[in-house]
Amino acid sequence: MITSHNGPQPADFTDVRATNLAVVLRFVRENAPCSRADIAASTGLNKATVSSLVADLIDRRLLRETGLTEHRVGRPATMLVLDGSPYAAIGIEVNVDYITAVAVDLKGEELLNWRRSFPGGTSSAGQAVVAMAALARRVVSRMTKEARQVLGLTVAVPGLVDVNGTVRVAPNLGWRDADLAGDLTKALRDPGFPVLVDNDANLAALAEHRFGPHRNAANLVYVTGEVGVGAGIVMDGRLRRGGQGYSGEIGHIELDPAGPTCRCGRRGCLEAVAGMGAILARTAPDASPSELELEIDEVVRRARNGERDILALLEDVGRHLGRGMAAVANMLNPEVVILGGYYVPLAPWLVACAEEEMYGRVLAPGGGGCRLEVSTLGYGAAALGAAARVLDSVDSGRLPAQR
Amino acid sequence: MITSHNGPQPADFTDVRATNLAVVLRFVRENAPCSRADIAASTGLNKATVSSLVADLIDRRLLRETGLTEHRVGRPATMLVLDGSPYAAIGIEVNVDYITAVAVDLKGEELLNWRRSFPGGTSSAGQAVVAMAALARRVVSRMTKEARQVLGLTVAVPGLVDVNGTVRVAPNLGWRDADLAGDLTKALRDPGFPVLVDNDANLAALAEHRFGPHRNAANLVYVTGEVGVGAGIVMDGRLRRGGQGYSGEIGHIELDPAGPTCRCGRRGCLEAVAGMGAILARTAPDASPSELELEIDEVVRRARNGERDILALLEDVGRHLGRGMAAVANMLNPEVVILGGYYVPLAPWLVACAEEEMYGRVLAPGGGGCRLEVSTLGYGAAALGAAARVLDSVDSGRLPAQR
DNA sequence: TTTAGTTAGTCTTATGGCCAAACAAATGAC
DNA sequence: GTCATTTGTTTGGCCATAAGACTAACTAAA
Structure with missing residues (x-):
């Protein structure tokens, strides 16, 4: 089925062509190398149509033919791959x-x-x-x-x-x-x-949706872990930005009216209790933002050394994070919440308690199938x-x- | 543009036809009575195409021709309306x-x-x-x-x-x-x-999106106000259910770890501080669920009489509600949050403080354009x-x- | 009453894209 | 060497839309 996703916009055959070109392109990206016959069999498009679409894509140098298959019954297939070069x-x-x-x-x-x-x-x-x-x-x-x-x-x-x-x-x-x-x-x-x-x-979030290990998830949330905490929301396979583009501002969800003061002036915001600021406030209160990376490295080192107060701090942060993620999971029911930024190096000490806290607070059975994972894409996500x-x-x- | 919204599904002519039939149908619903020429001019579809589509829709008795326009220069147009009868x-x-x-x-x-x-x-x-x-x-x-x-x-x-x-x-x-x-x-x-x-x-939420006064909003959230509090989420013009269909479970977002115990066993959930249970607990602690409607009527009566403790209670509930809606607005940035259920009769005493609380907590400038409104569809929404x-x-x- | 101007909707023809089925090509199995 | 199998192309048909000519029905004004 075709769904015109933003209101009444008519379709014509150029749209059909575009849709099908995209279908073939995506199929090849996910299944390369593959033959025209594979594409036809898997997508349901006619062989002739696939040939025509592939010809277009080769013309535009988006696809490239590689060698032939061998040692199989029947005519060997010419394999197709994405053309990376142009x-x-x-x-x-x-x-x-x-x-x-x-x-x-x-x-x-x-x-x-x-x-x-x-x-x-x-x-x-x-x-x-x-x-x-x-x-x-x-x-x-x-x-x-x-x-x-x-x-x-x-x-x-x-x-x-x-x-x-x-x-x-x-x-x-x-x-x-x-x-x-x-x-x-x-x-x-x-x-x-x-x-x-x-x-x-x-x-x-888009990077995770396209390249990450959970790229098959049509519903995912990516959470940044810097001084600020924000989220990117993918639902039903697309980034959802909300009415004006400001969705995902989870950093100032209030978790505890009696919590510490946030830089936004209010109390107990998620980023004030589970952002990097919450960690620095108790380990390096005078650090400037540009020293963040160094300071977090130091926190990791001390956690590795098993320093009690640091472990307690990280557990506390993890629990608050878990409570915030419970709000996310309850509201959006994503298949996975991916923690990024400085949550990645801190993950060994955060995730277990965050997960426990989250699952304890998600209403849906089995946590609604929502997992808490750590980004593998690094700081460049x-x-x-x-x-x-x-x-x-x-x-x-x-x-x-x-x- | 056409977007196949759930993954790589190819398109053909029947999809084009279906899309355009839907375009015409929706246009007529929103602009009836209107002529074929209006449809063509507004949608960008060719006049001939519109005639063909309309003929199909009339055949299937989804549209009906009404009278002609009069007293205008040019040939009078035959007006089209949705056919309600079949x-x-x-x-x-x-x-x-x-x-x-x-x-x-x-x-x-x-x-x-x-x-x-x-x-x-x-x-x-x-x-x-x-x-x-x-x-x-x-x-x-x-x-x-x-x-x-x-x-x-x-x-x-x-x-x-x-x-x-x-x-x-x-x-x-x-x-x-x-x-x-x-x-x-x-x-x-x-x-x-x-x-x-x-x-x-x-x-x-779907009812509001289709029939409500904010039916033009592509991003809206409907909030139920019963003993339980839940939400329906429309983003980018469609209901978003999340990975397993459990999105919108905002009732157990934790607003205050020191708050009252919720029926889920945890403390300070949105529905424990801003649901009807929170009101009944303080006005009619022994009421059974089936007496809810009567009890709320009574609360409304007492609020109308200006009873101090009731007004204070409702203000308290309103503030908590506003905090919960701030979480919703921050996360989803909808154009409007619509309060339903028993929030409707209680709205005169809830909305002002809820709104104040919400706007004070939404990070986006101007609250991200998010309004807090009261459902007009009644209990049958x-x-x-x-x-x-x-x-x-x-x-x-x-x-x-x-x- | 004629004539011009305007708008509505249909008819004809062309185009583009898909599908089905026949066909050609290239191989392995026997 | 022949047959079965699989790949990919070619041909023809079909369907939906677009463009533009054309018919229809009206108003306005001479």
Whole structure:
């Protein structure tokens, strides 16, 4: 079935074509190498139709034929794989002290991963645009040198990004109402590819949904673990942004009216009791945001050494985290909640108690089938997801123009 | 654009046709009476295509031609409206002390609304199936007498319903693992129409999304206000049920670890501090569930009289409710949260403080555009939504067979 | 009363994309 | 060497939409 997902929009055969091109493309990504006959058998499309679709995709260099099968009865099949070489998708992540750029090919293979220090915490959005544009131009020129066409660029920002790509508030960066998508497009002077901006948690969720070990889950939630805590929500196979794009702001769910004061001014917010700030407040109260990574390393070291107070602290954080995740699981019933950011190195001491707390609070039998897992994509999840956002457009059938 | 919303499913012409039939049908529902030319101009479909689609819809008696326009320059247009007469969709709601059945036509006009007392709280699921089947048969025979074809039947159940229509847990009814959809289909002996089962909050949300004053909102949350508190979530224009169908279980989000004990055994759950139980515990601690309606009437009367302790109680409940809704708004960023059930009569004393509390806690600027509103659909929202669930199938292009 | 202008809806033809089935190609099994 | 098997292409048919000509039915104004 076809579902026009945003209201009454009519369909015609170009939509059928786009849908089916996307079906074939996704099938090959998930089952490569495979033959045309495999595709026809599994998708239900007619053999002739598959041949025509594959021809289109080969023309546009999205697919490539590899060798033939051997030693089987019948005519050998020509195998198809994604063609990694001619395209690139760029993802950029801005943060408090660095900008990361990654480029991936259609398969999701990382082509480059550049990290460049940048005083995000003390720079204006305008300065960030200049820095990002410079970095983006270098990435684009590298990709061009490799004879790759850039399909698009997406920027991940830790903050509230509305549906138009305007950064409404980015507390850690000190930005307000910055039209990042527009300004960056201007700074790149007619780049010839779309420039998008989205929230970092949303994009990390997209990365997990596309590349992570739970990529089959149509309903998943990714939780960032920095000083701030945010979530990206995938339901029914797509990122759900809410009415204005601000979904997933779980950091300020109030868990305890008698809890510690949060930087938002209220008490007992999830991020005040289970964010990195809650840990630093008790281990390194004077640390600046840029020292976060070092300090967490130190916490990990002390936990490994079995220091009692640290273990107790982490258990406490884990329990609060579990309570927050129970709220998520009760409200959204995802198949999996994936913990990212600094929750990853801290996971050995957090997850067990968080899970226990969560399962104890989820109403649905068996916790609604919701598991609590740890991200395997590392710190670059948001940047990777930003690139994945670009590939999503291709996946939904908007193929790059034929050359 | 067309989006195949559940994974790689290929499309063909029948899908295009179905999509466009649905587009026309929805357009007429929202803009009746209107002409073929209006449809073509607004949807972008070709005039000839619209004529063909409309002919199909008239053949199947989903549309009807009414008179002509007059006193306008040019050839008068033949106006089209939904044809209410030949079909019916049935919704049934089971509850602690009654079963409600409603039938609506394609326009959503209520054809009948029967309420029949039933000791749901002390009956088994099997007994309920017998009672529902009896009621359903009477409704069907009435509809048949009116020469209407029944398009389907949906049952709304206050409890956890999985994606297959099995009732996993219904605490107020005391049911567990009841295959209601299957059993009811059997009891109706090949009814010739689909029988579905879903959660009452989900279906009430669907009713609001289709018939309510905020029917244009693609992102809305409906909150039930009974002893239990649950939510139905519409995001991006569709009901989102989560991985197993248990989304929206907000009643046991923990708002205060030091709060009163909830019937689930834990402390400070939303429904323990802002559900009807929280009110009854302080006004009529010995009331049985079936007296709920009377007791709430009494609370309303006393609030109208300005009784201090009642007003204070309601303000307290309102504040807790607002905190819970802040969690909802932060996580989902809906355009509107609609309060239903007994929140409706209590709204004059609840909403102002709930709203204040909510806006104070939502991180997004301007509360993310999220409003807190009161349902206007009355107690029958779930049953109405159950019927709406049937109409949704028609709307997505699965038209009833031609006669 | 004629004529021009306007809008509604149908008819004809073309195009694009899918499917079914026949067919060609390339292999293994016997 | 022949047959069975599997792959992928070709052919023809079908279906739905688009474009534009055409018919229909009205108002306005000369």
